Amino acid sequence: MKRIFFLSVSIIIIIIIIIIMVSFFYWQNNDLVITKHVINSDKIPKGFNHYKILHLSDLHNKNFGKRQEKLVGRIKEEKPDVIVFTGDIIDRRSKDLKPAALLIDQLVELAPVYFVPGNHEWDSDLKRKLETLLMKKGVVILTNKVRIIERNGERIEMAGLDDPESGLSIRSSIKRISEKMQPDLYSIVLSHRPTWFNTYTRAGFNLVFSGHAHGGQIRLPIIGGVFAPGEGFNPKYSEGIHQQDHTSMVVSRGLGNSSFPLRIFNRPEIVVITLQSE
Structure with a gap:
């Protein structure tokens, strides 16, 4: 009788643990977080004071509710002046454009949308x-x-840089856009890959938006992101704002997943940047 009781209790405990784990992973992979930053620069024109840029990246064909309603609802609340998307809105393993199409249909109703491929x-x-x-x-x-x-x-x-998967190197892409840019204007550059931060800095870009790293996929206290494509373990540029000289780079943790199907302590992220003229 005791064996049956303890077996029953053990089964109940295992079921509870499984329910907690499934709930936790669902929350980690579907509950959106909004990260806000202010970028200050004396090069930002006063006419762009409080200009709000909403940054999205790495959807990978993920759905956030029916017709992307959860994601679009959170974006609407922020009332952005412009929306930038730094690549991987689709996933190479999928043949379905619907998640991306549903999102784009609604984003263009909210603000001008700029996109670079990943x-x-x-x-x-x-x-x-x-x-x-x-x-x-x-x-x-x-x-x-x-x-x-x-x-x-x-x-x-x-401005925007094409992804090196196109066959054109980042340096070649930078050369192409640099010839068209005006040094006296505040420059915002979209590039899927954050690992070229030093090159973006040398090019003199003021503000760079990037993604690709998925926040390191799994994030741990003190350590931060565990692994990112192109950077390996303990990646330097997995999320947040990085500053060097007169260049700031904003790295989104992204929205979806690719090869590794789970996010842990790394919820899908919407980034909102507000420009502030000094």
């Missing part, structure tokens, strides 16, 4: 279909291109 766009058979969709919806694809943004009679510039 390695998964270049590795996917859906790349051309995605580009056609983005252009049809009015998204600006900044593959080695520069655009001027005007506000309150003043200007800044937004």
